[in-house]
Amino acid sequence: MSLNRVLLAISALWLAISSAGVGAGSLAEDKQALLDFLAAAPHGRGLNWSRATAVCRLWTGITCSADGSRVVAVRLPGIGFSGPIPPNTLSRLSALRILSLRANILSGPFPADFANLTALTGLHLQLNRFSGPLPSDFSRWKNLTVLDLSFNDFNGSIPASISNLTHLTALNLSNNSFSGQIPDLDLPNLLFLNLSGNHLNGTIPKSIQGFPNSSFSGNDLSPVYPLTPASLPAQTPLLVPSPSPVSSSITMRKLSESAILGIIVGGCALLFVMLALFLYLCCSRGKEENFVSGKASKGDLSPEKSVSRNQGMNNRLVFFEGCTFDFDLEDLLRASAEVLGKGTFGTAYKAVLEDATTVVVKRLKEAGVGKKEFEQQMEVVGRIKHENVAELRAYYYSKDEKLMVYDYYTQGNVSSLLHVYLT
Known part of the structure; x- marks a missing residue:
């Protein structure tokens, strides 16, 4: 045995x-x-x-x-x-x-x-x-x-x-x-x-x-046309009192001789004023305000566009071990973005990439830290693993731009949940 x-x-x-x-x-x-x-x-x-x-x-x-x-x-x-x-x-x-x-x-x-x-x-x-x-x-x-x-x-x-x-x-x-x-x-x-x-x-x-x-x-x-019920008869306009032939001719004459010219001149003037105002706002506003108004146009994730192309050649997104995302800085800069909120350290954006990947990008405010110190801090944050803490998936460093990339969660934000429970 x-x-x-x-x-x-x-x-x-x-x-x-x-x-x-x-x-x-x-x-x-x-x-x-x-x-x-x-x-x-x-x-x-x-x-x-x-x-x-x-x-x-x-x-x-x-x-x-x-x-x-x-x-x-x-x-x-x-x-x-x-x-x-x-x-x-x-x-x-x-x-x-x-x-x-x-x-x-x-x-x-x-x-x-x-x-x-x-x-x-x-x-x-x-x-x-x-x-x-x-x-x-x-x-x-x-x-x-x-x-x-x-x-x-x-x-x-x-x-x-x-x-x-x-x-x-x-x-x-x-x-x-x-x-x-x-x-x-x-x-x-x-x-x-x-x-x-x-x-x-x-x-x-x-x-x-x-x-x-x-x-x-x-x-x-x-082409695919919207389906319309064939059994429904053609709709007729509601009956309204019809103007007399005399008043109609007078109205048309007045409209053609005076009103049309006024409409054209007024419309051109209004268009000119709106165009001038638009150019003025574009020149005076910082690109940061584009995000505050709501959804940013495609390709404007980073307000400083001069950073994206030149520095992208020497700096790249650094992904943490286990991350399954597949995009680079160029993809991130082409993403559609909208503001999620602002905090002490920066602004958080929801970014939707061309392949439908959705992430949260936190754009840090100006911080006087060198690349080595920044990378050390990111490594510390990246090692945090807890069920109640969103994991840092990637980060980006350049002289003028510092980004942190997180998973996007669809359950809403903590503030909303807290207010729901309190009320």
């Missing part, structure tokens, strides 16, 4: 060691897959990927899981990758949730081995040179929330299986060469849709008729 116990203990120990080896090997396998991709894919810009460095904390564009056991996000926009995606490289990242290779020069067909990436929630391949038809079966990517394949040369029909992606919130297939009819995309969570700039024909399915016309422009689609 004691021998059996010894053998059982040895077996349990062996299984534990094997499991630990598998867990440790998973990250090692992810690292090797990334190195194989980098070695096989031509690229214009260098990356700091090295076998000797830690993939989770030091590699550009790589995010790991909270426990550091797997690679969960690869964000490599604008690196200059060209040619087809090397097979059996990125497809080995079986825990990958976010893949962004946008704004490169990648070509060839949609990678067939991406079928292995079943954990994907966001796939961003826009602004490349991919071609050919899409896979017929999208149900293997059932967790997708964002799919952006715009500005490529994909062709063929839009797969009807996309309608199986019930978690999808943003679908962008614009500016490709898709043809045929639009399938019935009955996606209950879809917030953003863009199918413009293709060769689609037929009618717009009823399930997506609620999206704006710009979502379908540049195709050969039949």
